[in-house]
Amino acid sequence: MKILLALDSFKGTFSSEEIAQHIKRALPEHMRRACAIQVLSDGGEGFTQVFKSVAGAKIHRTEVTAPLAEKIIAEFVQLGQRAIMETSAAAGLTLVKGALRPDLATTFGVGEMMRAAVEVGASELVLGLGGSATCDGGAGALQALGVLLLDQAKHPIPFGNAGLAALATVDFSPLALPPSLSLLLASDVKNPLLGENGAIKVFGKQKGVMPDEEPYFEARLAHFANLAEAARHQGFRDVEGAGAAGGLGFGMLLLSPFLKSVKIISGFKFVSEFVHLDEQIAQSDVVITGEGKLDRTSFAGKVVGSVARLCQQHRKPCVAIAGLCELSQQDAKDLGIEKVFAIFESMPPSLEKAKADTPSRLKTLLSDFAL
Structure with missing residues (x-):
């Protein structure tokens, strides 16, 4: 048996x-x-754990910005030129020790983790999307990667969904990732960024968004999407998985013309096949x-x-x-x-x-x- x-x-x-x-x-x-x-994950919490015991795996630890801006140490795994990481290590719900603050929570640490992986020689990043405390549409991660998100006075906007209200300019030209990089987004959901099936309506509650706050969170995400897509001359808000991790899927898809490839894949399929x-x-x-x-x-x-x-x-x-x-x-x-x-x-x-x-x-x- x-x-x-x-x-x-x-x-x-x-x-x-x-x-x-x-x-x-x-x-x-x-x-x-x-x-x-058999350890399993669909891209959320525990995604990197699957790969830590693989022969030849290197575990890297790097200082990143946690959801509410304190400094923490996050881990990711390197297998050859592939780096495997999870959103929850840098922007996870479990990292918020007090009251949830979805208005302020940022994915900045995810972008810092991605840059650290590139610095150790990774040419392909596999990012597990899930378990985040954030609703910033990936804005924080983009800021950490060099993208300029500026207000009317040309100052960087504050962290979190609330900061998106001040956004006036999106400039991708200072992006600090090499064009040869491939990015795989391992997602456990197929939700778009906005609407009845979107990041706020479906997942906002677990991140601390109250029902009467949903329209405001949604409006700020929509404002960000409008400006970011205009800067890119391409729409990503309706792509399956764009709403994953509080819209981080959307933010990462915005990088597609600047990198070798950006794809959303099934997190479970990636793990189960491995x-x-x-x-x-x-x-x-x-x-x-x-x-x-x-x-x-x-x-x-x-x-x-x-x-x-x-x-x-x-x-x-x-x-x-x-x-x-x-x-x-x-x-x-x-x-x-x-x-x-x-x-x-x-x-x-x-x-x-x-x-x-x-x-x-x-x-x-x-x-x-x-x-």
């Missing part, structure tokens, strides 16, 4: 590897020996997947839904373990999940409490686990 543990990270609490280890320890003893762990996940599932008897919160969005290009589809193709049973579950067992079954185990019935009072209670709750939940 072989059990494959193929989970996404549990946002803000456990990495993919950590939660898999907790699940393995909670299973009946005779099953633990049959477990194999680790040969299809073969691993084919050789397993049962697959356990999961993420922090299981709902219908889990089946829109994300790890859980993608793993479930592969299991269906190979006719392998797929079980999901989630911190919280907003689906009924029947809903889950209809989406390819044999059974769902929810660690908590309602949201714990804090992430710290969730982290502390998870091991014991898993032990209780899985003590009688049977295939």
Whole structure:
């Protein structure tokens, strides 16, 4: 018997590897020996973790600007001339320790990380889009890369979505990236920048945008898009994935005429092909997947839904373990999940409490686990 543990990270609490280890320890003893762990990501938190243990991988640490402008150390992985990095390492929700400030949060650190990768010799950057605390349309990252975003007085605009209101001029000519660079944007979403399906309407709430604030955030993003696209003489706002990471996808797409190539790719597909996940599932008897919160969005290009589809193709049973579950067992079954185990019935009072209670709750939940 072989059990494959193929989970996404549990946002803000456990990495993919950590939660898999907790699940393995909670299973009946005779099953633990049959477990194999495969770290997964769809481009969000934990994306670079997949590649850290690869032979020849170099882990670089560089100082960057965090979402609310404090200095932190971010990591990225270099494999030959390819550098693999994640937005959440420099602009992630988990980096904001106090109240969320989507009006001020910046992607400046992402641009700094990209420049650091070029400085160590990377000719291709793979940037995982996801888990950001930002709604700045990638403006901060562009500023870090040398693009001038100026107000009427020809001063750089302030960081964050709020700063976009002052934007008067966009000038790409000082861009500090080599034209030979290739940029792959690994995204877990297909949302455009604006509108009912856009960055603010769909993802603003999780970044701290209140419902009555949405029109203002949306208007500032639209203002930025209007000026940036006019400077580029090309539109990118409706490209699938432009709304990823608070519009960072859009900001990076604006660089396409200045670089060798800029493409949005499936983050899950990039990872799953790299680790040969299809073969691993084919050789397993049962697959356990999961993420922090299981709902219908889990089946829109994300790890859980993608793993479930592969299991269906190979006719392998797929079980999901989630911190919280907003689906009924029947809903889950209809989406390819044999059974769902929810660690908590309602949201714990804090992430710290969730982290502390998870091991014991898993032990209780899985003590009688049977295939």
